[in-house]
Amino acid sequence: METSPAVRIEQTYPATPERVWQLWTTAEGIESWWAPDGFTVKVNKLDLRPGGELIYTMTATAPETVAFMQEAGMPLSTESRKTFVEVQAPSKLSYSSLADFIPGVDPYDFLTVVEIRPEGSGVRVTMTADAMHDEEWTQRLTAGRTNELANLGKLLQA
DSSP, rough: OOOOOOEEEEEEEOOHHHHHHHHHSHHHHHHHHHTTTTEEEEEEEESSSOOOEEEEEEEEEHHHHHOOHTTTTTTSSEEEEEEEEEEEEETTEEEEEEOSEEEEEEOOEEEEEEEEEEEEEEEEEEEEEEOSSSSHHHHHHHHHHHHHHHHHHHHHHH
């Protein structure tokens, strides 16, 4: 199993740390931006505390996304589980994600750390995630998380 270094993505938004925290830690907030383009997210469970879980269903909805998922032999809807490790409102959130949706790969956990810091008249969000099991999936993770943070930015500017 060849692994890359951790993935690090940074974005600055015209918002307060409290607003970003609210969008990251409530069912309504998560459902409004969390999914990458071509998907929707429905939160099934949210227990925001260390050891608590976020369980949501991500569903491919755009025709090209549906076609990609079918071609890859992956289901159109997957239930995702994250277990919160650290919860420090409104500045730091970390969670372990269960990767149990990859054909031919045994399930494993990987950590994501989100830091939210005031910067100038806005807020800087730094997301650091463990690399996945191979370079292709690490690139997919990076592209997905970059897209999600862009969607968060669109929501904050609306």
